[in-house]
Amino acid sequence: MSLKNKLYKTIKTSDKTINNNRKKLKTTSEINPTSLPREFYSVPCRELADSLLGKLLLRKIDNVILKGRIVEVEMYPGGEDKASSSYNERRTPTNEPMYMTPGTAFVYKTYGIYHCFNISALEEGGAILLRAVEPLEGIEEMQKYRSVRKKTPTKTQDLCKGPSNLCTSMCITKEICNKVDMAQSDVLWVETDDFSNDFEIVRTSRIGIDSAGIEWAGKPFRFYIKGNEYVSKRDLSKEKELDV
DNA sequence: AAATCGATGCTCT
């Protein structure tokens, strides 16, 4: 057989393999029957932010499941929002996932050492930042991941409190998780359970974006479950307002 | 309980 033919055969074979794999991965249910489907994510930021609250965030590493309930999120709709990294349709290699299929994980590094984890929504450049979850499963593993950069042990309540703490404890890194399609993943995905929908949502300002200017920093784009002990920064005056 | 401050490295302009 000529070299040319050999190469041709190799290419053919690999094409076949790829196509077979595609067929295998054709539907969501075959990859991960439990993950919420595309339709869940294909809604505007505001709606996705709301519906993420109370849902379960799952992360699988080496067959170990880490699980937590989402209790705090922020929306970054892009466009006019000066706090969004996709402000004014700005596109860079880093923020590309914000423009990808709804349900794409956008994980980026900040301050050199920390990660932030977002999920893209329907809008071009729109995404939801996950700020806190209540740890439910794999808590010992989370402690391990978290203890890497810490001297003092962390209370369960504080494990996933804050966007980068959440990433550290659940091992959500840019290398592994960025651009993952959460509607078709068994590495990082969202599930629902019988958790009651009957909670109040506090709507208050986003954290750590003061440099975007008061107009946008002041918008009530941070949502969390009222009274929840796992939220990173509770706005008690807002919580009181809602009681009236 | 709050305020301050340094760590730390990558990305974009």
Place this chain on the structure above:
DNA sequence: GAGCATCGATTTT
């Protein structure tokens, strides 16, 4: 070269 969707240790009220 500037700035960052943060955190944790330390210091101050």
